[in-house]
Amino acid sequence: MPEAYAARVTKIEPFLAMEVMERAFAMEREGERVLHFEIGEPGFPPPQAAVRACEEALNRGATHYTDSRGLDALRRAIARDKSRRTGVEVDPGRVLVTNGTSSAMLLVFSLLVDAGDEVIVGTPHYPCYPNFIRFCGGEPVFVPTDPASGYALDVDRVKHAITPRTRAVLVCSPANPTGAVQEPEVMKGLAELDVPILSDEIYDGLVYDGARVTSALEVSERAFVLDGFSKRYAMTGFRLGYVIAPEAAMRPLQIMQQNLFISANEFVQYAGIAALEQGGETVETLRRAFDGRRRRLGEGLRSLGFGVPSLPRGAFYVFADARFLSRDSRALANRLLETAQVAVTPGIDFGTAGEGWLRFSCTAADATIDEALERIGRALPELS
Numbered sequence: 001m002p003e004a005y006a007a008r009v010t011k012i013e014p015f016l017a018m019e020v021m022e023r024a025f026a027m028e029r030e031g032e033r034v035l036h037f038e039i040g041e042p043g044f045p046p047p048q049a050a051v052r053a054c055e056e057a058l059n060r061g062a063t064h065y066t067d068s069r070g071l072d073a074l075r076r077a078i079a080r081d082k083s084r085r086t087g088v089e090v091d092p093g094r095v096l097v098t099n100g101t102s103s104a105m106l107l108v109f110s111l112l113v114d115a116g117d118e119v120i121v122g123t124p125h126y127p128c129y130p131n132f133i134r135f136c137g138g139e140p141v142f143v144p145t146d147p148a149s150g151y152a153l154d155v156d157r158v159k160h161a162i163t164p165r166t167r168a169v170l171v172c173s174p175a176n177p178t179g180a181v182q183e184p185e186v187m188k189g190l191a192e193l194d195v196p197i198l199s200d201e202i203y204d205g206l207v208y209d210g211a212r213v214t215s216a217l218e219v220s221e222r223a224f225v226l227d228g229f230s231k232r233y234a235m236t237g238f239r240l241g242y243v244i245a246p247e248a249a250m251r252p253l254q255i256m257q258q259n260l261f262i263s264a265n266e267f268v269q270y271a272g273i274a275a276l277e278q279g280g281e282t283v284e285t286l287r288r289a290f291d292g293r294r295r296r297l298g299e300g301l302r303s304l305g306f307g308v309p310s311l312p313r314g315a316f317y318v319f320a321d322a323r324f325l326s327r328d329s330r331a332l333a334n335r336l337l338e339t340a341q342v343a344v345t346p347g348i349d350f351g352t353a354g355e356g357w358l359r360f361s362c363t364a365a366d367a368t369i370d371e372a373l374e375r376i377g378r379a380l381p382e383l384s
């Protein structure tokens with residue numbers, strides 16, 4: 001990195017899931033047939049109604065800036081949807097619409113974190129969290145979670161990690177990469193600590209075995225809730241997300257949004273309204289498909305010798321212990337890509353607690369899962 005660039009850029013790491021995907025794309029341009037298990041793309045079409053609403057919006061010229069906080073109708077639809085899912089009345093005035101949940105994350109971390117501040121993060125964790133925190137000058141403080149307890153966050157350990165510099169406790173439920181769904185007692189325990197909860201609820205709705213997500217909105221009035229359309233509605237490329245924030249935070253968030261992004265794309269926001277109003281079937285189709293695939297993939301990996309302590313209760317990933325093959329997950333994922341043309345994410349992307357593990361997205365169809373398992377099985381002698 002040339003010295004002329006800002007130091008903050010050197011503080012963040014590449015997002016390895018994206019790096020693997022970009023390498024797989026390069027292999028495909030060379031004519032190879034890669035099976036994709038590396039990226040969090042649902043692998044289904046978005047709701048037809050969302051596509052139609054987007055087309056119609058483009059055709060009638062909805063191609064402008066909007067209110068920086070989002071279209072009124074979308075903010076109201078989001079508030080209605082979140083109220084329905086949580087049972088907590090959400091004021092549309094507390095909703096700010098962004099280009100993907102990722103942009104909402106940048107706004108919230110920018111709001112909360114000054115140089116030297118700390119954010120507590122349960123780990124294994126979504127790779128970008130520590131990078132956002134460091135980008136804002138802060139430090140992530142990791143609290144390990146244990147596969148044997150279903151990756152439950154230990155409230156006592158979180159409490160002991162709090163210092164005068166702690167600005168938030170980050171929780172992701174259902175979680176990427178572990179599929180953990182935090183119990184109501186954990187969420188209540190976190191709410192009793194004297195720091196705001198920053199709750200990433202992007203996988204809410206994609207749950208199995210009767211699991212139910214407890215939103216931070218149900219337990220705390222100080223919570224910041226991140227959510228979006230990428231996962232539930234298979235709308236990753238639309239880049240549409242939002243934050244629900246305490247009322248006092250709305251004005252500074254709005255000012256950052258005005259300056260940094262102006263607004264989310266107008267025609268995409270119309271797609272969001274349609275998804276919320278007519279996309280329920282898509283959510284259920286995805287949920288049912290992932291439910292079957294997590295079993296197929298989890299059990300298939302177990303039969304090959306991978307450790308899958310428990311099947312995910314939410315989200316759409318199987319996080320598998322691959323230490324019988326290698327303790328270097330990055331090298332292992334590379335070898336898997338080269339020898340079997342199967343793309344997976346190295347566990348180290350999710351923190352040092354994930355080293356030696358691999359994350360498989362359950363987003364490929366059953367036949368592709370079977371083919372990948374066969375390819376991995378055949379490549380095993382070369383992988384260890």
Ligand SMILES: Cc1ncc(COP(=O)(O)O)c(C=O)c1O
Nearest residue numbers: 040100101102126176228230241
């Ligand atoms: C936990 C989590 N949060 C946020 C995101 C990013 O979401 P978006 O596509 O809305 O920016 C992802 C994407 O994989 C994720 O897994």
